[in-house]
Amino acid sequence: MDSTKKINGAKSPSFGGVGEASFVSTRNACKLCAPLGASVVFKGIKGCIPMIHGSQGCATYIRRYMISHYKEPVDIASSNFSEESTIFGGNKNFIAGIDNIIKQYNPEVIGIASACLSETIGEDIPRLIREYRSVNSDKPLPVFVHASTPSYQGTHIDGFHEAVAAAVSSIAQVSETEKHINIFPGFVSPEDIRNLKEILADFGLDYVLFPDYSDSLDNPHWKDYQLIPEGGTPVADIRRTGSAKASIEFGYVLNQGGLHGRVKSNKTVFTAAEWLEKNCNVPRNSVGMPIGIKETDKFFDVLEKLAGISTPEKYKRQRGRLIDAYVDGHKYLFGKRAIVYGEEDLVIGLVSFLEEIGIETVLVASGGESGMLKDEIDRITQGKRKDMLVVSDMDFESINDIVDDLKPDLMIGNSKGYYITRRLGIPLVRVSFPIHDRFGAQRLRHLCYEGTQELFDRITNVLIEYKQEHSPVGYKYI
Amino acid sequence: MSTFLTERENQIFRTGKDVHTINCSRPSLAGSVSQRACVFCGSRVVLYPIADALHLIHGPIGCAAYTWDIRGALSSGPEIHRLSFSTDLREKDVVFGGEKKLYHSLSELIDRYKPKAAFVYSTCIVGVIGDDLEAVCKKVSKEKGMPVIPVQAPGFNGSKKDGYKIACESLATLIGTGDLEVPKYSINILGDFNLAGELWMLLEYYKRMGIHVNATITGDGRVDAIRSAHKASLNVVQCSGSMMYLAKIMKEKYGVPFMKVSYFGLEDMSDALYEVAKFFKSDELMAKAREIVREEFTRMMPILKEYKEKLEGKKAAIYVGGSFKAISLIKALRLIGVKTVLVGSQTGTADEYEIIRELCDDDTIIVDDSNPIELSTFVKEKQADIFIGGVKERPIAYKIGIGFCDHNHERKEALAGYEGMLNFAKEIYATAMSPVWQFTK
Numbered sequence: 001m002d003s004t005k006k007i008n009g010a011k012s013p014s015f016g017g018v019g020e021a022s023f024v025s026t027r028n029a030c031k032l033c034a035p036l037g038a039s040v041v042f043k044g045i046k047g048c049i050p051m052i053h054g055s056q057g058c059a060t061y062i063r064r065y066m067i068s069h070y071k072e073p074v075d076i077a078s079s080n081f082s083e084e085s086t087i088f089g090g091n092k093n094f095i096a097g098i099d100n101i102i103k104q105y106n107p108e109v110i111g112i113a114s115a116c117l118s119e120t121i122g123e124d125i126p127r128l129i130r131e132y133r134s135v136n137s138d139k140p141l142p143v144f145v146h147a148s149t150p151s152y153q154g155t156h157i158d159g160f161h162e163a164v165a166a167a168v169s170s171i172a173q174v175s176e177t178e179k180h181i182n183i184f185p186g187f188v189s190p191e192d193i194r195n196l197k198e199i200l201a202d203f204g205l206d207y208v209l210f211p212d213y214s215d216s217l218d219n220p221h222w223k224d225y226q227l228i229p230e231g232g233t234p235v236a237d238i239r240r241t242g243s244a245k246a247s248i249e250f251g252y253v254l255n256q257g258g259l260h261g262r263v264k265s266n267k268t269v270f271t272a273a274e275w276l277e278k279n280c281n282v283p284r285n286s287v288g289m290p291i292g293i294k295e296t297d298k299f300f301d302v303l304e305k306l307a308g309i310s311t312p313e314k315y316k317r318q319r320g321r322l323i324d325a326y327v328d329g330h331k332y333l334f335g336k337r338a339i340v341y342g343e344e345d346l347v348i349g350l351v352s353f354l355e356e357i358g359i360e361t362v363l364v365a366s367g368g369e370s371g372m373l374k375d376e377i378d379r380i381t382q383g384k385r386k387d388m389l390v391v392s393d394m395d396f397e398s399i400n401d402i403v404d405d406l407k408p409d410l411m412i413g414n415s416k417g418y419y420i421t422r423r424l425g426i427p428l429v430r431v432s433f434p435i436h437d438r439f440g441a442q443r444l445r446h447l448c449y450e451g452t453q454e455l456f457d458r459i460t461n462v463l464i465e466y467k468q469e470h471s472p473v474g475y476k477y478i
Numbered sequence: 479m480s481t482f483l484t485e486r487e488n489q490i491f492r493t494g495k496d497v498h499t500i501n502c503s504r505p506s507l508a509g510s511v512s513q514r515a516c517v518f519c520g521s522r523v524v525l526y527p528i529a530d531a532l533h534l535i536h537g538p539i540g541c542a543a544y545t546w547d548i549r550g551a552l553s554s555g556p557e558i559h560r561l562s563f564s565t566d567l568r569e570k571d572v573v574f575g576g577e578k579k580l581y582h583s584l585s586e587l588i589d590r591y592k593p594k595a596a597f598v599y600s601t602c603i604v605g606v607i608g609d610d611l612e613a614v615c616k617k618v619s620k621e622k623g624m625p626v627i628p629v630q631a632p633g634f635n636g637s638k639k640d641g642y643k644i645a646c647e648s649l650a651t652l653i654g655t656g657d658l659e660v661p662k663y664s665i666n667i668l669g670d671f672n673l674a675g676e677l678w679m680l681l682e683y684y685k686r687m688g689i690h691v692n693a694t695i696t697g698d699g700r701v702d703a704i705r706s707a708h709k710a711s712l713n714v715v716q717c718s719g720s721m722m723y724l725a726k727i728m729k730e731k732y733g734v735p736f737m738k739v740s741y742f743g744l745e746d747m748s749d750a751l752y753e754v755a756k757f758f759k760s761d762e763l764m765a766k767a768r769e770i771v772r773e774e775f776t777r778m779m780p781i782l783k784e785y786k787e788k789l790e791g792k793k794a795a796i797y798v799g800g801s802f803k804a805i806s807l808i809k810a811l812r813l814i815g816v817k818t819v820l821v822g823s824q825t826g827t828a829d830e831y832e833i834i835r836e837l838c839d840d841d842t843i844i845v846d847d848s849n850p851i852e853l854s855t856f857v858k859e860k861q862a863d864i865f866i867g868g869v870k871e872r873p874i875a876y877k878i879g880i881g882f883c884d885h886n887h888e889r890k891e892a893l894a895g896y897e898g899m900l901n902f903a904k905e906i907y908a909t910a911m912s913p914v915w916q917f918t919k
C-alpha cells in the first residue's frame with residue numbers, strides 16, 4: 001500500500017512515525033474530557049455526589065452525555081463559577097456548593113473533579129477541602145475525594161484513572177493483610193462489572209471492585225425517586241483496598257496519557273494499584289482488557305493464582321463454547337478489514353481479539369496520546385502486522401480523510417464514528433462509550449469469555465447481514 | 479421540602495396561592511444540579527445551524543466534543559456546521575498561550591472547508607490565559623477575505639441566555655454587509671433552528687401565502703442571506719428568548735420591524751400566519767392565510783378530537799428551555815385534553831411567567847431554573863402523567879414512572895406547525911397510553 005497517500009490529511013504527528021501533521025486543530029474529537037471520566041468513577045462510589053469545580057456548562061454537558069448513554073438520572077453538581085470567581089478564586093463558590101449539596105442530598109461522599117477553568121486559575125482544591133473541614137468540624141461531614149482533572153492534560157480515560165487513584169490514595173488504609181483482593185477494571189460497562197462480580201464470586205474470592213457503577217448507572221425501576229441512586233463501592237470497601245492481598249488492574253496504558261506534553265509536571269501519575277503497591281504493599285497484577293481468549297486467559301490465570309483453585313467448570317465451558325464459535329464463524333471473518341477506535345486500552349484489547357479470529361485491523365485510532373499505543377499493539381501482534389496503521393491523538397475527520405484508501409469492511413468503536421460508516425455503507429459495531437444511537441449500551445458486554453462471545457456474535461452477524469443485504473439472491477441460509 | 483434550597487423559594491410559585499413575582503434571570507446556585515448549560519452553549523446552539531460557516535471552538539476539547547452536532551438542525555445544502563472543530567488546547571498552550579494554535583487552526587480549516595464565514599468561540603479558559611481572540615480573527619479575516627467573527631462567550635460569564643445575546647451581537651456584525659435584492663412581501667424568520675426540518679414546513683406555509691422568506695436565522699442558515707437580512711420588511715421572531723435581542727438591534731439599526739410568534743400548536747401557528755398578513759395590510763395575503771388555516775383545521779380537528787377523547791383528564795408537567803415555548807405548549811396540550819400542572823423553564827422571563835400564571839388553573843406550580851430534586855418531587859406531588867422536557871429530564875420522568883415527550887433541541891420529530899401538532903399529539907398519546915406503566919405503579 002502506498003503509505004504516503006494513506007497518511008494524507010492525517011492529523012497526528014505521531015502517525016506511525018511517518019508523515020507529518022497536516023491539521024493543527026482537532027476535527028470531530030475521538031475523545032472526551034477528563035472530568036467526565038472522573039464523574040463516572042464518582043458514580044461508582046456508594047452514596048456519592050460528584051461536583052465539578054468550575055463553570056456550569058461542563059457539568060451540564062457531562063451529565064447530558066452520560067444520561068444519553070446510560071439512560072439513568074445522573075446528578076452532577078457544579079460550583080457554578082462566575083466572572084468574580086474566575087478573577088478572585090472560586091472558594092466562595094466551593095463552600096456554597098458543598099453546603100448546598102449537603103443540604104439537598106446529604107451524601108456520604110462528595111467527589112470533586114476540577115475543570116479546566118479552576119485548574120487554570122490555580123485553585124488549590126485540597127486546601128479548600130481542608131478549610132471546609134476545619135470550619136465545619138462540629139458537624140458530621142461527608143468524605144471528600146478530589147481528582148485533579150484538567151482536560152488539557154489527557155482525556156476522559158485519564159480523568160477516570162485519576163479519580164480511581166485519587167479515591168484509593170485518599171481513603172485506603174494500611175493494615176494487616178487480609179484475604180480479599182482488589183479489582184480495578186477501568187472504564188467498562190455496567191454489565192461487564194456485573195459479569196466480573198459473578199466471576200470473582202464463582203472463584204470464591206472476597207473482593208473489592210472499584211468503581212462499581214453496575215447499579216448506580218443501570219438501576220432497576222424505582223418505586224420512589226432516589227436522590228442518590230443505590231449501588232456503588234462503599235467507602236468502607238475502598239478503605240479495605242489497603243489491606244488486600246493483591247490488586248488486579250485492567251489496562252496497559254492506563255493513565256499514561258495524562259503525562260503527555262506536561263509542561264509544569266507537578267505530580268507524577270500513578271494508578272490505584274500502583275499506589276497500593278507502593279504505599280500499602282499490595283502486589284499489583286496488571287492484565288490487559290480481557291477481550292478474546294488470550295487476554296482473558298491471562299486474567300483467569302491471575303484469578304487461579306489468587307484464589308488457589310483452578311477455573312470453575314462453568315468458565316471452562318464458556319471458553320470452550322467461545323472457541324467452538326470461533327471455529328463455526330471463522331469463514332465469515334477471515335481477511336475482513338476493520339478499523340478500531342477508542343480509548344487506548346480498549347483498542348489494544350480489541351486488536352488482540354481480532355487477531356484471534358482472522359480479522360485484519362487496518363487502522364487502530366485513539367484520541368489518547370500516551371505514546372505507548374504503537375509499542376503495545378506491536379507487542380500484541382508480535383510485530384507481525386507491518387501494514388497496520390496505529391495512530392494516537394487521532395480524530396474522526398482524520399479517519400474520514402484516509403478511510404477510503406483503507407477499504408474497511410467494518411468499524412468497531414463508539415457511536416460517534418457512525419457518520420463515517422454511513423458514508424461508506426459499512427457496518428459499525430458499537431462498543432464502549434458513548435453509545436447515543438443504540439439501545440442498551442449499559443448492558444453491552446465486552447469482557448471475558450462470555451463478553452467476548454457476545455461481541456463475536458455481533459461482529460459475525462453484522463458481516464453476515466451485510467452480505468445478505470447486498471446479495472441479489474436473498475439467501476435464507478448463510 | 480427539606481431537601482429544597484431555601485434560597486430558591488422565590489423561583490418557585492404556586493398559582494392561586496403565592497403572591498410574589500417569580501424571581502427569574504438569576505444565576506444558578508453553586509452546588510445545585512441545574513439543567514442549564516453555559517453562556518458558550520447559548521451562543522453555540524444559536525449560531526451553529528448556519529451551515530456554510532465554520533464554527534471553531536477555541537478551548538480544551540470537551541466544550542467542542544459535547545456540542546458536536548448537538549441539535550438536529552438540518553441543512554438543505556452545505557453541512558460544515560455538523561463538524562466539530564476545536565483548537566483542543568493542551569497544557570503548553572495554557573501556559574504559553576493559544577493564539578498561534580488558533581491562528582493555524584483557523585487558517586487551515588478555512589482552506590480546507592472553504593466556508594463563507596467563520597465563527598470563533600472562546601471558552602472559559604481563553605480569557606484567563608490571555609489570548610486575544612479578536613486580534614487573531616481580524617488577522618485571519620484580512621488574509622482570507624471573509625468575515626471571521628469572534629464569539630466571546632466564556633461559559634462562566636452569565637447564563638445560557640447571555641450566550642444568546644452574544645450570538646445576536648455576532649450576527650449583527652454580519653447583517654448589513656450584503657446586498658441581495660429582495661421582493662415585495664419579504665420576511666426573515668428568526669429563532670427557528672430547523673430541528674427535524676421544522677423550518678421547511680413553515681417556509682411551505684409562507685410560500686403558499688405568497689410571502690418571500692429572505693434570511694432564516696439561523697435554521698438552514700446561509701451566510702450570504704444573513705448578510706442581506708436587513709433588506710427584509712419584517713422580522714418574524716419565534717423562540718423569543720434567543721432572538722429578540724437581534725430583532726431589536728435590527729429595528730434600531732435598519733428600521734426593520736419585528737413581531738413575536740410561536741409555531742407550536744394550532745392557535746399559535748395560525749396566529750403567526752395571520753399576523754404576518756396583517757402586517758403587510760394585504761387582503762390577498764390574509765385570504766390565503768385563512769385558506770391555509772381552514773384547510774389545516776379541517777384536516778387536523780377530527781384527528782385531534784380523537785386524541786382528545788382518549789387523553790382527557792391526563793396531567794402534564796412541562797420543563798423546557800424558555801418560558802415562551804412553555805406558553806404554547808400549555809395551549810397545545812389543552813387542545814388535546816391535557817391539563818398542565820407544573821410549568822418551568824431554564825431561562826424564563828418575568829413577563830412570560832406572568833402570562834403562564836394567568837393561563838394556568840389554580841395550584842399549578844411554576845418554577846424557574848429547577849433541578850432534578852425539585853422536578854421529581856413536584857411531578858409526584860401533582861401526579862402528572864406526562865413530562866415534556868429535554869434529554870436531561872427524560873430519566874427523571876421514566877424513573878418516576880410517567881410518560882415523556884422530548885420537546886427540546888435534540889428532538890428528532892418535527893413539533894412545529896400543523897403537522898407538528900399532529901406529531902405532538904401522537905407522541906403524547908403514545909407515551910401516555912403505553913401499557914408499560916402498569917408495571918411501574
Ligand code: SF4
Pocket residue numbers: 033034035054057058061114115116117150151537538539540541542601602
Ligand atoms: S472546560 Fe474542560 S472540563 Fe469543561 S467541558 Fe471544556 S474540556 Fe471539559
Ligand code: SF4
Pocket residue numbers: 055056057058059061116117516517518519537540541600601602603631632633634
Ligand atoms: S468550559 Fe466554559 S465554555 Fe466550556 S463547557 Fe464549560 S462552562 Fe461552557
